[in-house]
Amino acid sequence: MKSIDAEKNKSAWNSLEKEDSSEMETFIEEYKEFISKGKTEREASDHIEAEAKKNGFVDLYSEEEENFDARGKYYAKNHGKSIIMINLGEADLIDGVNIVGAHIDSPRLDLKQNPIYEDSDIVLLKTHYYGGIKKYQWTSLPLALHGIVYKSDGGKVSISIGEDTQDPVFLISDLLPHLAKDQNAKKMSEAVTGESLNVIIGNMPCDQEKNPFKSRMLKI
Structure with a gap:
C-alpha cells in the first residue's frame, strides 16, 4: 500500500x-x-x-x-x-464572448399516463424513473408530488404535495429485513426493480362495490 x-x-x-x-x-x-x-x-x-x-x-x-x-x-x-x-x-x-452552459438534471419518478390502481386494498401510482437513479434508494422514504396540470380552458395549476409539514406524503414500500432473504442475495441493481417503484397514496375505501379504494382516492 x-x-x-x-x-x-x-x-x-x-x-x-x-x-x-x-x-x-x-x-x-x-x-x-x-x-x-x-x-x-x-x-x-x-x-x-x-x-x-x-x-x-x-x-x-x-x-x-x-x-x-x-x-x-x-x-x-x-x-x-x-x-x-x-x-x-x-x-x-x-x-469575443464568454459562454457558460449548465444542464438542469432532475432525476425523479414520473407518473405513467394512467397511473392509479388498487392492489391488496392499497391504492398506488405506477411510475417510470427518469435519470440515472439508484432504485434501491427510493424505497421507505417520504416522497413529494411536483408537477403541472393543464386545464381544458388553457389554464395551468402548479402542484406540490408533500413538502409542507402538514402535507400528506407518498411512499414506496420495501420488504422488512426478516422477509428479505432472497432480496438480500441479489445484486444491488436487481434488488429493487423499476417496475416495483409504485407509490402508495392511500388505503381507505368508499362505499362503492367496484374498486372501493381507488374510487375513494379519485373523489378527493
Whole structure:
C-alpha cells in the first residue's frame, strides 16, 4: 500500500481563510435553497428566473424593440423548462464572448399516463424513473408530488404535495429485513426493480362495490 501524504490530502476547509469560509457557508445555503426549490426542470427555471430578475435581468420577450438596450441584461425561457441569460456588456462582440452552459438534471419518478390502481386494498401510482437513479434508494422514504396540470380552458395549476409539514406524503414500500432473504442475495441493481417503484397514496375505501379504494382516492 502507498503511504498517504497527510499534508497533501488534508481537508480543503483547513486551507480556507476566515472570510472564505464565511463565503463558502453562504454559497452552501444558497445551493441548498436552489436544489430544494428546483426539483423539476420547470421549478429550477422559475427559481433561476426569479434570481435573474433580482440581478437586473429583463425578460427578452417582454421588451419592446425600441426599448432594447444593446448593453443590457436579458433572459429568455424555453417552454418553461430551460432558461438562457445574456449580459451584453460593454465590449463589442468582435472581441469575443464568454459562454457558460449548465444542464438542469432532475432525476425523479414520473407518473405513467394512467397511473392509479388498487392492489391488496392499497391504492398506488405506477411510475417510470427518469435519470440515472439508484432504485434501491427510493424505497421507505417520504416522497413529494411536483408537477403541472393543464386545464381544458388553457389554464395551468402548479402542484406540490408533500413538502409542507402538514402535507400528506407518498411512499414506496420495501420488504422488512426478516422477509428479505432472497432480496438480500441479489445484486444491488436487481434488488429493487423499476417496475416495483409504485407509490402508495392511500388505503381507505368508499362505499362503492367496484374498486372501493381507488374510487375513494379519485373523489378527493
